[in-house]
Amino acid sequence: xxxxxxxxxxxxxxxxxxxxxxxxxxxxxxxxxxxxxxxxxxxxxxxxxxxxxxxxxxxxxxxxxxxxxxxxxxxxxxxxxxxxxxxxxxxxxxxxxxxxxxxxxxxxxxxxxxxxxxxxxxxx
Amino acid sequence: xxxxxxxxxxxxxxxxxxxxxxxxxxxxxxxxxxxxxxxxxxxxxxxxxxxxxxxxxxxxxxxxxxxxxxxxxxxxxxxxxxxxxxxxxxxxxxxxxxxxxxxxxxxxxxxxxxxxxxxxxxxxxxxxxxxxxxxxxxxxxxxxxxxxxxxxxxxxxxxxxxxxxxxxxxxxxxxxxxxxxxxxxxxxxxxxxxxxxxxxxxxxxxxxxxxxxxxxxxxxxxxxxxxxxxxxxxxxxxxxxxxxxxxxxxxxxxxxxxxxxxxxxxxxxxxxxxxxxxxxxxxxxxxxxxxxxxxxxxxxxxxxxxxxxxxxxxxxxxxxxxxxxxxxxxxxxxxxxxxxxxxxxxxxxxxxxxxxxxxxxxxxxxxxxxxxxxxxxxxxxxxxxxxxxxxxxxxxxxxxxxxxxxxxxxxxxxxxxxxxxxxxxxxxxxxxxxxxxxxxxxxxxxxxxxxxxxxxxx
Numbered sequence: 001x002x003x004x005x006x007x008x009x010x011x012x013x014x015x016x017x018x019x020x021x022x023x024x025x026x027x028x029x030x031x032x033x034x035x036x037x038x039x040x041x042x043x044x045x046x047x048x049x050x051x052x053x054x055x056x057x058x059x060x061x062x063x064x065x066x067x068x069x070x071x072x073x074x075x076x077x078x079x080x081x082x083x084x085x086x087x088x089x090x091x092x093x094x095x096x097x098x099x100x101x102x103x104x105x106x107x108x109x110x111x112x113x114x115x116x117x118x119x120x121x122x123x124x
Numbered sequence: 125x126x127x128x129x130x131x132x133x134x135x136x137x138x139x140x141x142x143x144x145x146x147x148x149x150x151x152x153x154x155x156x157x158x159x160x161x162x163x164x165x166x167x168x169x170x171x172x173x174x175x176x177x178x179x180x181x182x183x184x185x186x187x188x189x190x191x192x193x194x195x196x197x198x199x200x201x202x203x204x205x206x207x208x209x210x211x212x213x214x215x216x217x218x219x220x221x222x223x224x225x226x227x228x229x230x231x232x233x234x235x236x237x238x239x240x241x242x243x244x245x246x247x248x249x250x251x252x253x254x255x256x257x258x259x260x261x262x263x264x265x266x267x268x269x270x271x272x273x274x275x276x277x278x279x280x281x282x283x284x285x286x287x288x289x290x291x292x293x294x295x296x297x298x299x300x301x302x303x304x305x306x307x308x309x310x311x312x313x314x315x316x317x318x319x320x321x322x323x324x325x326x327x328x329x330x331x332x333x334x335x336x337x338x339x340x341x342x343x344x345x346x347x348x349x350x351x352x353x354x355x356x357x358x359x360x361x362x363x364x365x366x367x368x369x370x371x372x373x374x375x376x377x378x379x380x381x382x383x384x385x386x387x388x389x390x391x392x393x394x395x396x397x398x399x400x401x402x403x404x405x406x407x408x409x410x411x412x413x414x415x416x417x418x419x420x421x422x423x424x425x426x427x428x429x430x431x432x433x434x435x436x437x438x439x440x441x442x443x444x445x446x447x448x449x450x451x452x453x454x455x456x457x458x459x460x461x462x463x464x465x466x467x468x469x470x471x472x473x474x475x476x477x478x479x480x481x482x483x484x485x486x487x488x489x490x491x492x493x494x495x496x497x498x499x500x501x502x503x504x505x506x507x508x509x510x511x512x513x514x515x516x517x518x519x520x521x522x523x524x525x526x527x528x529x530x531x532x533x534x535x536x537x538x539x540x541x542x543x544x545x546x547x548x549x550x551x552x553x554x555x556x557x558x559x560x561x562x563x564x565x566x567x568x569x570x571x572x573x574x575x576x577x578x579x580x581x582x
Contacts, residue, residue, distance in 0.1 A: 027157060028164035045188025046165065050157060051196035058200070058477055060549030066153075069160060076157045083549075 001041060008044050012052055014095055015042070017080065017088040020062060024079040027053065053078055061087050129166065133176045137162065140184060150197050158187065225272050226398035233265040233394055234387035241382070255307055256295045259315040262390045263322055264288055266397055270325035273401070280329030287321045291572070298576050305517045306576040313521075317568035319344075320561060334551075337558035342411075342473035343400055345466070349410065350396040358388050415471035416484060419491055422464055426494035429457075433501055454509075457502050458522050461529050464495045468536065469557055477551065481544045489540045496533040502526055517579045521571050528567055532560050 019025060019033050027049055034042055056062045061084035069075040080088065129137070137159065145155050165183035170176055187193065239261075240253060267284050270276075276284075291314050300307035326343055327336035362380055369376035471488060503526050510519050535556050542548035 026160070028161045031161075045186065045192070046161060047158065047187040047193040048196060050154065050161075051193075051200040054154075054197075054200050054478075058549065058551050060551060064478075069163075071163075073160060073163065074156050075160045076153075 003041060003043075008042060011042065012044065012049075013056070014088070014091040016049070016052060016056065017061065017084060017091060020078055020080045021085065021088050024077050026075050026077050030078075056084065059087075060084070129163075130176050133166070133180055136180050144190060150194060154197060162187065222273060222398060222402060226269060226394055229265040229269045230391040230394040230398075233262045233390040236261045236265065237386045237390040238383070252300070252302055252307065255311040256300070257292075258311070259318050260288070260292050260295060262393050263315075263318045265390075266394055267322045267325040269394055269397060270322070270328075274325070274328040276325065276328055280324070283329055283331075284321055284325045288318065291318055294573055298581060300576060300581050304582050306579050306581055309517055309521050310572045310576055313568040313571040317565055317572060320565040320568070323561070334555045334558045337561050338473050338554055340561075341469050341558065343397075345411065345470035345473060346400045347396050349414070350399045351392060354392045354396055358385075358392070361388075411470065411474035415467060415474060418467055419471060419484070419487055422460075422467060423487065423491040423494055425460070426464070426491065426498050429460075430494060430497050430501070433498075454502055454506060454522065457498060458525060461495055461499055461502070461526070464491065465529060465532060468492065472554060472557055475550070477554065479550075481546060485540065485544050489537065489544055492533055492537045492540055496530070496537055499526060499530050499533055503530060517575050517582070521575065524567055524571070528560070528563055532557075 015034055015037075016030060019030050019037075025033070030053075031046055031049055053062065053064075057064055057078070060081055062078045063081050064076055064078050067075050067077050140162070141155055141159060144150065144158065145152070150158075162183050165186060166176070166179045169179035169182055174182065237258070240257075267288070271281055271284065274280075295310065295314060298310070300310070323337075323340040323344075324331055326340045327333070330336040362384060365376055365380060365384065468488065468491070471484075503523075506519065506523050506526060510523065513519075536553070539548055539553045539556050543550060543553055
């Protein structure tokens with residue numbers, strides 16, 4: 001399944017904020033985590049993560065510092081700031097609303113008065 | 125996972141780095157970050173069985189197209205973008221075409237400023253005419269330059285054109301008294317208002333974007349620097365013209381006054397803008413130096429003034445009798461405050477937004493606080509004068525300006541304090557200052573449109 005570009009773009013910010021809410025991380029690890037969390041379905045070209053991280057940094061949602069990778073190369077680490085935590089909480093609420101609304105739309109379709117479609121989809 | 129990959133792959137990574145480093149929207153640190161990512165990806169792919177060459181290719185491919193990537197970086201770091209004005213894949217052309225357009229419009233402005241002469245209005249004599257129309261004769265050419273260069277859409281052209289038309293009607297129709305105070309106020313404020321409207325053309329209609337507004341503020345500062353440089357050269361040219369012709373017994377003064385100076389200034393307005401657009405990396409190095417040089421000096425001036433003001437005691441007595449209440453002094457300090465805010469804006473626009481707060485930011489905080497104190501002193505004296513002598517258009521115009529500056533400085537001081545304490549990101553400071561552009565525009569428009577009738581065009 002290929003997830004549309006707009007949806008990927010919209011999900012990117014809450015995804016990254018959420019991952020950073022678990023603790024400090026760096027670019028490559030964040031992308032790995034996105035892959036794990038979405039079972040590999042949510043993909044955007046790797047480079048695009050970095051402008052996003054820089055934007056979040058400019059907005060003050062994340063802070064960064066340069067450290068070193070285990071092999072001694074420079075590595076930029078990101079962590080959530082307090083305003084980032086607030087932004088994350090807000091985005092989370094927004095997404096919860098959207099997701100609940102969508103769930104309801106679909107469950108109305110599947111299990112509504114018109115019974116026709118329900119067996120085919122198998123209401124788990 | 126080895127510290128170093130095979131030399132062959134190391135070479136390829138170096139070549140990749142050299143290639144990626146070219147778009148100027150990405151700086152060395154960004155490339156470091158991408159390289160870290162690339163190496164992470166290569167390690168992982170190699171661990172899963174790919175040979176190093178394949179791993180490198182796949183990793184580079186997954187980073188995404190370089191054009192897309194640098195465009196995204198450019199969009200995020202527009203402060204870097206303006207240095208080079210070229211995003212791959214987007215408008216590469218205007219750079220050379222810009223000169224022809226600029227020269228044409230500069231000549232247009234120079235001619236426009238002399239068109240009134242066809243109707244017998246001479247530059248040196250009829251002061252009223254040029255007070256009314258100088259900005260309206262020149263700035264449309266500058267605005268047109270940007271509209272052409274940005275290939276502006278029709279709504280943007282309307283957004284710029286309509287205010288110019290309204291300003292032209294107001295300035296033409298209002299029956300100003302000769303040499304009246306409201307005429308002088310309207311003339312200066314219409315220039316400010318139309319400059320900001322020209323900014324709408326500069327940002328190609330993206331008036332809501334704080335970053336675009338900041339770009340325009342940066343442009344304004346650099347435009348002033350180039351204009352000053354052109355003025356210096358122009359001064360030499362004028363002096364030599366006068367000298368050469370007087371040496372052969374001809375008086376060139378009328379020519380200098382009637383043609384060289386007015387046409388030169390009008391043309392320079394457009395040419396300076398072209399220089400800013402075309403030669404940005406030159407000034408880019410000067411801006412931080414200028415602000416670092418003048419911020420301490422203006423801070424000292426403000427502090428010295430505060431100390432002197434309190435030592436004189438004129439403010440403490442509440443008496444505006446001696447030094448402080450004088451009108452000229454108040455105007456002078458209005459100008460000082462405007463310059464300080466301008467300096468602050470220029471410094472903010474020249475700053476790397478992600479850099480952590482430094483000594484310079486703390487010094488700026490001191491300057492802003494000192495300016496705030498001076499502004500309060502000026503406000504107190506001004507209100508005192510209005511209470512004693514009644515309101516006049518000049519007094520109300522400068523009172524309004526001071527109130528706006530006061531609001532600006534309060535917010536600026538607070539955000540600067542939070543920024544130096546690392547409590548707020550730099551972006552908040554930026555947004556605070558760029559948010560004032562519409563306020564300035566609104567106030568200037570009020571002074572132009574509402575003040576003259578309110579004060580019977582006196």
